[in-house]
Amino acid sequence: MRIRVTFSKTGSLRYIGHLDLQQVWERTARRAGLPLAYTQGFHPGPKIQIAAALPLGFAGRAEVVDLWLTDNVGATHEVAQGLQSTAPPGLSILAVEEVDERAPALQTQVAAAEYEVALLEAGLGSGLEARLADLLAKPALPRERRGKAYDLRPLILSLECRDLSLRMVLSAREGATGRPEEVLAELNIPPEAARIERTRLILKDEVE
Amino acid sequence: MLSPAEIEARLERILLSVQKPGRYVGGELNSVVKDWDSVQTRLAFVFPDIYDIGVSNLGLQILYDLVNARPDSLAERAYAPWTDMEAKMREHGVPLYSLETKHALADFDIIGITLPYETLYTNALNLLDLAGIPLRAEERDERYPLVIAGGHACFNPEPMHAFIDAFVIGEGEEVIHEIINTVGRFPREHVGKSERVNVPTCSRVNVLKELAQIPGVYVPRFYDVTYFDDGTIKAVTPNIPEAPKIVMKRMVPKLPPPPTRFIVPNIEAVHNRVAIEVMRGCTRGCRFCQAGMITRPVRERSVEEIVAAAEEAIRLTGFEELALLSLSSSDYTPILDLVTAIGEKFSGRHLSVALPSLRIESVSVDLMEKLKDRRSSGFTLAPEAASEHMRRIINKFIPDEQILQTAREIYARGWTTIKLYFMIGHPSETLDDVQAIADLCKRVLAEGRRVMGGKAKLNAGVSTFIPKPHTPFQWVSVDTPEQITAKQDLLKRELRDRNIKLTWTEPKETLLEAWLSRGDRRMAEVIYAAWRNGAKFDAWQEHFRYEAWTSAFAARDLEPAFYTHRPRRVDEVFPWDHISDAVRKKYLFEDFRQSLEGEIRVDCRKNCYACGILPTFAQARREHPGNYWKCPEVKSPLSGRQPAMDSKQISVVSEQ
Ligand code: SF4
Numbered sequence: 001m002r003i004r005v006t007f008s009k010t011g012s013l014r015y016i017g018h019l020d021l022q023q024v025w026e027r028t029a030r031r032a033g034l035p036l037a038y039t040q041g042f043h044p045g046p047k048i049q050i051a052a053a054l055p056l057g058f059a060g061r062a063e064v065v066d067l068w069l070t071d072n073v074g075a076t077h078e079v080a081q082g083l084q085s086t087a088p089p090g091l092s093i094l095a096v097e098e099v100d101e102r103a104p105a106l107q108t109q110v111a112a113a114e115y116e117v118a119l120l121e122a123g124l125g126s127g128l129e130a131r132l133a134d135l136l137a138k139p140a141l142p143r144e145r146r147g148k149a150y151d152l153r154p155l156i157l158s159l160e161c162r163d164l165s166l167r168m169v170l171s172a173r174e175g176a177t178g179r180p181e182e183v184l185a186e187l188n189i190p191p192e193a194a195r196i197e198r199t200r201l202i203l204k205d206e207v208e
Numbered sequence: 209m210l211s212p213a214e215i216e217a218r219l220e221r222i223l224l225s226v227q228k229p230g231r232y233v234g235g236e237l238n239s240v241v242k243d244w245d246s247v248q249t250r251l252a253f254v255f256p257d258i259y260d261i262g263v264s265n266l267g268l269q270i271l272y273d274l275v276n277a278r279p280d281s282l283a284e285r286a287y288a289p290w291t292d293m294e295a296k297m298r299e300h301g302v303p304l305y306s307l308e309t310k311h312a313l314a315d316f317d318i319i320g321i322t323l324p325y326e327t328l329y330t331n332a333l334n335l336l337d338l339a340g341i342p343l344r345a346e347e348r349d350e351r352y353p354l355v356i357a358g359g360h361a362c363f364n365p366e367p368m369h370a371f372i373d374a375f376v377i378g379e380g381e382e383v384i385h386e387i388i389n390t391v392g393r394f395p396r397e398h399v400g401k402s403e404r405v406n407v408p409t410c411s412r413v414n415v416l417k418e419l420a421q422i423p424g425v426y427v428p429r430f431y432d433v434t435y436f437d438d439g440t441i442k443a444v445t446p447n448i449p450e451a452p453k454i455v456m457k458r459m460v461p462k463l464p465p466p467p468t469r470f471i472v473p474n475i476e477a478v479h480n481r482v483a484i485e486v487m488r489g490c491t492r493g494c495r496f497c498q499a500g501m502i503t504r505p506v507r508e509r510s511v512e513e514i515v516a517a518a519e520e521a522i523r524l525t526g527f528e529e530l531a532l533l534s535l536s537s538s539d540y541t542p543i544l545d546l547v548t549a550i551g552e553k554f555s556g557r558h559l560s561v562a563l564p565s566l567r568i569e570s571v572s573v574d575l576m577e578k579l580k581d582r583r584s585s586g587f588t589l590a591p592e593a594a595s596e597h598m599r600r601i602i603n604k605f606i607p608d609e610q611i612l613q614t615a616r617e618i619y620a621r622g623w624t625t626i627k628l629y630f631m632i633g634h635p636s637e638t639l640d641d642v643q644a645i646a647d648l649c650k651r652v653l654a655e656g657r658r659v660m661g662g663k664a665k666l667n668a669g670v671s672t673f674i675p676k677p678h679t680p681f682q683w684v685s686v687d688t689p690e691q692i693t694a695k696q697d698l699l700k701r702e703l704r705d706r707n708i709k710l711t712w713t714e715p716k717e718t719l720l721e722a723w724l725s726r727g728d729r730r731m732a733e734v735i736y737a738a739w740r741n742g743a744k745f746d747a748w749q750e751h752f753r754y755e756a757w758t759s760a761f762a763a764r765d766l767e768p769a770f771y772t773h774r775p776r777r778v779d780e781v782f783p784w785d786h787i788s789d790a791v792r793k794k795y796l797f798e799d800f801r802q803s804l805e806g807e808i809r810v811d812c813r814k815n816c817y818a819c820g821i822l823p824t825f826a827q828a829r830r831e832h833p834g835n836y837w838k839c840p841e842v843k844s845p846l847s848g849r850q851p852a853m854d855s856k857q858i859s860v861v862s863e864q
Pocket residue numbers: 491504505506812813815816817818819820821822838839840
């Protein structure tokens with residue numbers, strides 16, 4: 001059985017990286033008594049797939065993970081309750097659904113991600129709307145990431161602001177992923193002056 | 209001091225610029241967050257090394273649970289920030305804070321520092337400094353928390369005496385409550401929520417006087433030390449009537465239920481496991497082993513209690529590893545029953561079980577086989593010495609043939625690597641004895657080659673002996689760096705084989721550990737000066753700075769060799785003689801003398817040698833009769849005698 005869990009990752013769990021989150025999931029599932037399936041081989045590991053790595057420091061309000069189980073565990077709402085009762089602080093279970101065992105890997109299904117950015121210094125809000133409009137009006141935003149040139153502009157699917165908060169939807173396809181801190185850099189907002197949350201992952205079947 | 213909200217706001221600005229920020233945020237499953245204002249006494253437990261190491265410390269977990277179970281108290285935690293984080297904290301004015309509620313450490317009533325080993329001393333100083341608390345006990349008044357230390361290193365508290373208000377000697381499970389009750393009678397006034405404006409309600413010295421009267425608590429300021437001209441100690445005497453002449457360790461006659469609600473770190477730590485003590489103490493009497501002396505008597509938990517606790521702890525943590533801990537697992541009486549029960553209960557649950565400290569015999573291979581869900585590649589054995597001469601001296605006698613047979617068995621059942629632990633530098637060791645280590649390693653690997661050819665591997669871990677306080681070897685000196693180097697060179701030369709991995713301890717690190725463990729009160733100034741010279745994380749090779757220490761000695765006009773390379777007089781008063789682990793000095797000396805004659809003392813559970821435990825804890829033994837303790841039962845009450853230091857006065861019946 002394969003189940004898909006939608007969850008939020010907030011509070012101190014913001015500072016937990018991708019591999020550690022994988023481990024948090026393994027232990028949470030074990031505590032909840034779910035019969036996790038393990039890979040065969042010399043170093044057996046649990047079959048857990050997290051849709052998209054969340055950069056360190058970001059909160060995630062609706063992240064997605066798939067877990068493979070060796071038995072059918074029945075009603076998904078009970079699974080959700082079980083997981084929630086043993087989840088560490090900062091991990092909330094929002095939904096559990098069963099998915100087809102043979103459905104494609106989650107990582108390949110993510111199309112875009114929505115972010116909300118809270119600016120921590122009031123001064124950063126001034127003229128923000130105009131700066132956004134300028135940015136969006138540009139035909140291209142050439143940048144470099146790890147020595148490779150790319151254009152950020154087409155990766156920004158939407159960008160808007162209200163007071164001291166920004167909302168953006170960025171492409172998150174394999175090989176075409178926009179990062180919120182890059183958008184902030186274009187706006188001259190230093191990363192430590194912003195708190196970033198990923199509010200939603202948009203899967204391909206939702207877009208198509 | 210900053211309020212928790214202020215600390216949190218500053219943290220948010222710095223956490224993303226340091227490695228592994230998950231170390232500094234708390235929020236782990238099973239950590240306990242209590243309402244700060246709902247309790248009377250607040251403790252911060254400090255482990256003076258990084259989170260990754262400290263978070264799985266069993267002693268700290270035990271005390272954390274006990275304090276948080278009290279409605280009138282809370283316990284929170286702090287660890288040493290790694291250097292990158294420390295720099296950021298100092299730059300942004302963030303004091304050392306607790307992970308649970310982000311309170312500055314100075315806001316707590318008690319800071320409890322765990323000192324399991326001596327190389328943490330400079331870190332302890334650094335943490336007090338980072339907390340904005342004066343380092344010297346005498347400079348702290350009522351406005352500051354009491355700083356209390358515990359852990360094995362405190363069996364010689366003197367090197368740290370200047371910085372610690374009170375030491376707990378021995379086991380903490382009972383005394384922690386007595387300390388909290390006492391401190392609770394002298395409340396500090398906290399005005400406002402966490403504004404640190406305190407109205408001194410009583411003088412510090414009164415609290416300390418009360419603490420000094422709790423058995424097992426040592427308050428160094430109430431003792432004076434006098435010296436002979438040659439620098440050795442003349443006497444240590446209490447300077448107030450309330451302080452006992454000898455501080456006797458605490459010992460819990462019946463081990464309380466093991467903790468099960470282990471803190472589950474959200475980041476990778478050194479140990480991610482449920483750890484259950486199957487027994488405390490050891491009856492083997494290896495003469496170099498401090499733990500074996502200071503943790504007597506042996507008390508064994510029942511198989512049922514261990515299995516039930518393991519089951520519960522795994523349910524509450526989800527950990528993938530279970531460690532069954534003791535100083536000598538093979539000596540746990542029902543070891544076979546335990547291993548069988550654990551094996552049956554947890555097989556197929558993707559759980560690996562660690563059972564360290566097994567005796568070198570084929571039975572151990574059977575035991576490990578029962579526990580393996582999936583085979584780990586290494587099997588660890590600790591012969592410690594390789595020649596008959598040395599084995600007699602250290603009182604760990606395992607014949608070569610037994611080691612080779614066990615090795616054969618291990619390789620034959622599919623383990624590819626054997627790890628052998630040895631120690632060099634034992635008293636009267638010669639290069640021939642070291643050569644024997646190399647020879648034994650080669651013979652063990654040859655057994656593996658015979659079974660699996662080139663796949664067989666051997667790791668030889670060779671540490672250097674330090675004559676620790678409270679052991680029969682406390683009279684001997686440490687090898688000089690030249691001697692150690694010569695021995696290590698021999699091993700490096702002899703063990704050049706691509707399937708042998710040799711590891712050793714740098715002689716300078718050994719020296720530091722020896723100075724610190726054997727130091728007297730004057731060493732406190734050396735520690736202070738070394739810390740000022742930048743010494744910290746001394747247990748970390750890449751941070752250890754030898755010159756910081758040698759220049760600290762020079763600045764204090766002390767000779768390092770005085771502490772390490774000097775033969776001791778038989779009647780020398782050691783800096784730790786007023787701290788007792790209940791094993792008599794006379795007994796230790798007798799054992800030392802026997803060692804020089806190559807005499808072996810077998811397991812004392814078979815034959816009590818009257819080490820001193822029973823006269824001291826006769827009453828406890830009487831209240832806990834039967835097999836739970838491995839010392840003989842005590843027949844008749846001691847009429848009117850105080851815990852006698854001479855065990856010949858007491859009648860014992862030996863075990864059938
Ligand atoms: S009292 Fe006897 S049996 Fe008990 S630890 Fe001492 S020597 Fe061993």
